[in-house]
Amino acid sequence: MSRDLYLIFTAKGLRTFVFGLVSVLLPLYLAALGYPVLYVTLGVFLIVLGNVTLNLFLASYEARMGRRGFLVLYSLLMASSGAALELSRGLYVIAPALFLSGMSTTGTETGPFQSVEVSVVPRLARRPGRALGAYNLLGYAASSLGALSLSLLSHSLAGNIIEVARVTFLLYIAAAASLALVYRALRDVEAPAGQAARAGLSGLLSNRDVAVLSALFSVDAFGGGLVSQSLLSLWFHVRYGASAAELGIVFGAANAITAASLMAAPLIAERIGNLRTMVFTHVFSNVFLALIPFGGSLSLSAALLLARQGLSQMDVPTRQAFMAEIFDEEERVRAFAMTNTFRSLAGLPGPLLVGAMLSSGLLAMPLLTSGLVKLGYDGAIYLIYKDRAK
Template sequence: MSSTGTVKWLYREFGVDSVYQTGPDTWFVILARTCRMFAFGATSLIIALFMSSLHYSDLKIGLFMTMTLVGDVALSLLAALVADRVGRRRILFLGGALMVLSGMVFVFFENYWILLLGAVVGVISATGGDFGPFRSVEESTISHLTTPSTRTDVLSWYVTTSTLGSAVGVEVAGRMVNFLKKIMGVRGTITDVYHAMFWVYVAMGIMTMIFACLMSRRCEAVEPVELDVDGSRQTESLLGATSTGETSSNQDGDKGRPSHCVGTPPKHNRCSPSSPEPQNWLHKLWNDSKFTKISSDSRPVVVKLWILLAIDSLADGMVSYALTNYYLARKFGLAESYLGDIMSISYLLMAISTIFAGSLARRLGLINTMVFTHLPSSIAVLLFPIPQSVGMSIILLFIRTGLNSMDQGPRAAFIAAVVKPEERTAVMGITATLRTLGSTIGPSLTGFLANTDMFWIAFIVAGALRIGYDLGLFFLFVDLKMHAHEQIDGLVQAGETASGGSEHAVNRGTATDELS
């Protein structure tokens, strides 16, 4: 094979062509998350050390992280509830604005409760993980912009580039702390250095807002095709506009009313003035949301998955990267610059490994890829507190982080493959909410253990929980059929095209399932 042929093969094998084919909107989504994860990586290195420099106890630090995640739960629920209705781009823009707000709070304030309020409302990552409300919106957007044949590759690169962002963020943070210590000298304290670091968070929030503004309307959700009472097809946007305009008229001259109301008996017409109004705006928001439309076919699968992910998230919350940094600093007395180097290499290994996730998924299947890559990472967490040398601890950390994220792209693709397209935002939103909720308890448990000099037990418990999650995934989902809904939609669309006399067959969803 020539060098050109090798490059082309690698280009296709590692899914770069899939990312290119999906167009600029996908690129902007990926870049926005990369900026966010750069900020999260930078803060994960210093957040616990910053709180410690303010002389808050380990118990208070753990409580701080827990309450931050509780705020993420509420925001995740709200974002998933309104994202498709309000607009995905607006939600992502709001995420960047909240990052700016949170960063400014941490630049200027030191009061525990003000910092906590800023972290809760401003979606600061107190753990280094992306447990906020905006990842589910991004994953739903990417699933909307891709096909079954390209989805896993694109989602894998979505994880890969964001992991690289974390790697660069944590490395920059370590170096910047060291640099700021030198230039501030005796004029500033270590707390002043940490304050200055949060300007990075502000800058990344601004970048996220810019990328959200660059996204096009293709990112927005579209309601599934419905039939009006006269048998005509209509496509309605989530904001209430039809695919051909805001209003339509019927033979009786009804004008200025949404097309789906025309010809509908007043008794059952939701747009009729005589129809009962919801009791309040929250009730209306819930009834109009996607949460109420998750089908009975999807529900058994996603409920099992949610239970497993809650268990895994509890484990991740107990031994988050921020707490792992804090553990290493306490156990071995490592400097911030050294910790930054270690975590940067860890994230780099993570990014390299996720490049192979799409290729593995095509050969092993989504579930096998998720389990067989995540299980060694879980074992490394279980064994992490055993070594008494820095070298062995770092090796186990590299194993943990190097394999930890290979399941993320396949997991998002798995969710997209087993639920209907119109359910994805809701299901991914609930998934993100439950994962965040599972993570909320972890930091407080670890803070309690650290306060009683039993920090190491957190890693034992977390490793065992993660192994249980891996085994549960394998035994519950390994034989599950993928893409059933997309195949049915594709067959229906092809049949309608053929009956209409079209010269070309439509094939939206009947691509060979290479992932199952």
Template sequence: MPILQSIADEIGLSILSKAPRDAHLLILQRGFRLVAYGQSTLVLVQYLNKLNISDFRIGLFMTLTLVGDVLGSLVLTLFADKWGRRKVLTIGCGLMVSSGLVFCTSGSYFILLLAAIFGVISPSGNEIGPFKAIEESTLATLIPKEHRSTIFAWYGLFSAFSASLGSLTAGHITQYLQNEAFWSEIDSYRFVFAMYAMWGIIKGGLTLLLSDRCEVDGASAQQKANPPGEENSRDGTADQVPLLERGENGQPAPIPKEPPRNALGLTQETKEKVITLGLLFGLDNTASGLVPLSFVIYYFSTRFSLDPGTLGTTFFTTSVVAALSNLVAASLSRRIGNVKTMAFTHLPSAVFLSMIPLASTFTVARALLIARFCTAQMDGAPRSAFLANYIPDKERTSVMGIINVVKTICQSFGPSVTGYLAGRGWIRFSFMAAGAMKASYDLMILYFFSKASIQ
């Protein structure tokens, strides 16, 4: 039917269906990873709290977890193209499994902290580890430029929906185990971390199914197997294909020299781009660090005395709303560009975020939370597409890894601050400060990049 076809074209379903098999596998494995993140995030702070760990030490735990992720992620993403992207993704899955196993068997603060620092545990529900940078760089390699924003939108949709499914299932599973199976709260939370390890194993299996095309030299290897001009040789026109470009005097044109690169493999031009992007994304993630999802859940749980089932349903709803918003973002970016979509959709969410602690009832607070998530993640797909288009192919994986590390560093300071404020009953100031910082980021990203030639 023409109407259904037009809808499919508008939301990018046709483009998704024609994407390579590897792209589907990357989207699917991220979905399983975000289910794990959604489940663990719902119970992480409450689990640590039941182990009689103070709010300040919980905040410190989350900060050190993010700091510990920085070095490992930086090394893995910088060398992913040399070592092999699939190999690095598999290593990340192993770290994810090991962290889940430690969390479901140990109650020691320091052992859990070591597992979080050297493994993969998301304290905020956001991405952690080397996965996202490598996956997005690989998708940019597999997908034509004109279709990237659409594929990244579906990539974001599946991840957001998976995170919401994780929140929903974790809430109801723990409530069932506590109320029906009469498990202790600690044991019910540990069961969630056992599931976390299981999702890591499944993700690892999907990673092993990826083909050579995902590697940085996958396309070039394919070109070597079918060199340009080979098809022409079959019809006798191979000799018409020039081997070298000719200059005006008939001599071979000089081959352009590669620009000098620094120790990280970046040119001076790319370095300047990274500095600007790093400062702006750093501001946004500093704000995100003040309101990690674990502490938002903790705030709603303590402020309104909610049971795990209600918490799970609430954050399932917000995540579903956020997931569906990705499709709207893809449509907007095709019309007004990636940068304007990033700024105009993210700004309202910053305002709603700062208003949440002003709500005196759960109904109002939930409405503000849902309103925030209506646009909070709409900037994700356009931002990924913008970075993929803005950064040269040879430097994309390294740059995305560096940007993610900068974002993680900036985000790592927030939980300690919020933990300190929560311990004194001032957690509302974290919401207000985060909203103001995010609004500032939106205005600056619009100012610096709205007229960029490559979006």
């Protein structure tokens, strides 16, 4: 493994560990502060909106500022956001802190850190597909440990969510500061000399594959925006009264299962192709997703969630490998940033819609709607690309 690849993997593990912890904790923390469900989901909305903004900034100025510069800058923003969350419980401080945090609300990422990293990993590895599989495996494994750490923290602090949050935000600040140091040490992550970005964002959008994939991924992301890890944590809390300790175990197990599934994804893709792996596994996972609200108990609904997680993210490394084949090195960061931006934009309504649905007592609607929308995406991407890719 090259030195830069090792550093990127280290950064991925650090970042997703604290994201895994915070994404489950945040809805419970905001609720413990006395904010209603709509305000809690507004907090999730601000995180997604912030990721959209940071990705657009990256796509627009990557050639000027450099990839390493962006990674260091965003790490410092992440640390500043953690400090703000640690020091204040006021909405006027929490809101901008969440907006600038760059954090993930789910086990996977669509933020600016991943946009850079997944564009660089294929160049640093001999087998890009397997390297991306390992990259995502590490992310979900670390996210699983983060969620399980929430359960341990909750037990050790007698279930006091406010105290758990204070410790968590300190860990968040420390991880962000460490990220800045790791990214500062990167050497070979910039675009090769003479391959600076050749077109602006408008030129990139004129690329047919960028436009089509952005549209398709947006449909998937709209469905996913209804069931991010933070929103699922809130759903289980509202539907079953699940505690932080219980949710830490549930999502720790869910991310561990996801991590295990990612080991198989590149191997399956080598046999049947990236597209088929993406679609076939996704179809079954979305059926399980739509069934979760009909479980009737915390244990059965959690079991359906675990079944879903065993398949739902196998499309992540295969989708990244698929895009790495399509786009040239000089286009790749901006292509990832642009498609991730559209994914984030499409996910923006999700938290607000879920807040409205839960406030209206429509508890099954978020998961059922998400499952049906994502099934539509599966059929569409397969029909459009089946003649160009396996």
